[in-house]
Amino acid sequence: MIQTVDLYKSFGDLQVLKGINEHVAPQEVISIIGPSGGGKSTFLRCLNMLETPDSGKIFFEGVDITSEKVDIDLHRQKMGMVFQHFNVFPHLSVLENVTLAPTVVKKIAKNEATEQAMELLNRVGLAEKANESATSLSGGQKQRLAIVRALAMEPDVMLFDEPTSALDPEMVGEVLDVIKGLVKNGMTSVIVTHEMGFAKEVSDRVVFMDGGIVAEEGTPDEVFNHPQNPRTKDFLGKVLY
């Protein structure tokens, strides 16, 4: 579904990605773990071209989206993204956060979009908050709203950029539960996360990134229980007390 070929990206003199070749299959769930500054988020943000790679190609559903001839907005509709800092729209109500993109981008009729949005909000327990301002929500509620906002565009793949890193500890569970529910229903997902237990539980494949390269990858069992690369061992030793 997504394939990256030799992705390179630098910020100034700092080389963040040094040739990433990855493949995401339909319905696959991939967790990307690794130390800060290892290029995880940059890689994820390249997948929907929020960062433009310096060189290399990204194929999404068979189309090279790094090409300048491609209308990237069209392809982004099919890739939902969830951010570390939620980025809900503070000037809109909870409901409007969800209906904005479908009505503006897909030109769906307002009542139809509202109906769909209410169904989605209901699924994550936010239906009774529909008409409140998005700023009145707690962190966990904001992130659930952000997930639903992305789902309203009916994406083929979801990209999660450290979805629980900015949350208070007691709110992490409610957000992870929503992601688990999605994954169980077969949503193709790429998840950058520091929640090792979660990564172990939901992933089909775990990718360990360090220093701008994929240092190790494999099934959760392979990476977490039998790591081969000394850097993986070192990292896991630090995070898994």
Next chain:
Amino acid sequence: MFSFENIIMLWQDYWQIFIFEGLKYTLILSAIAVFFGVIFGSFIAFGRMSDIRPFKIINKYNENNNAILKAVANFNPVSFICEVYTEVIRGTPLLLQLYFFVFLIPKVLPFINQFNAVALALSFNSAAYVSELFRSGIQAVDKGQTEAARSLGMNKTQTMLRVILPQAIKNILPAVGNEFIAIIKETSMASTFFVGDLMTSYLVVRGATYLALESLIIIGVIYLVVTFTLSKLIGKYERKLNSK
């Protein structure tokens, strides 16, 4: 000699001149300047934030990463012109700009009278300042908002109109109000050309009565009442915007 009684007397005799020949035109001039300042200013702001690079194609052939070629490829003429404009306006005195327009306009556009030439100069002046207010107001909106909107498939225009501007307006409106207050004070320079603002009415009354200090105190109080009232109103409006 200077006396409090003289102020009362002046006000009783000349209040119509201060209000209807002075304040009235000060407010009209300021309103024109801010109105056109906002229109020109928004164009300048978007010009500066635009991504127009006519020589972008050079990047493709610049394999050695030549610094000069890279600079040419990334050159944005629209943004450059807008930047030069704001720097020139903000870096030269308003009085100079007023003289410039008052001398220039009759030569190129003889049908425009002096009052309008002054109004035009004030408009161009405030456009430079307003454009910076727009730019900083828009750039103050969190970058994550743009990223969230773009990741949903919204294009640049939709993102600007539906996500960024509605949030930026909260930063911009109070600042434009303060710009209006600043211009009310700056219009006093227009009295150099005797166009009939509040400062001109001071010149008129002083000429008729030789009571300079008393007239100055009167127009000073008028300026103060107007600017103080406006700034209180803006503060109230700002609090209302932020509480939403």
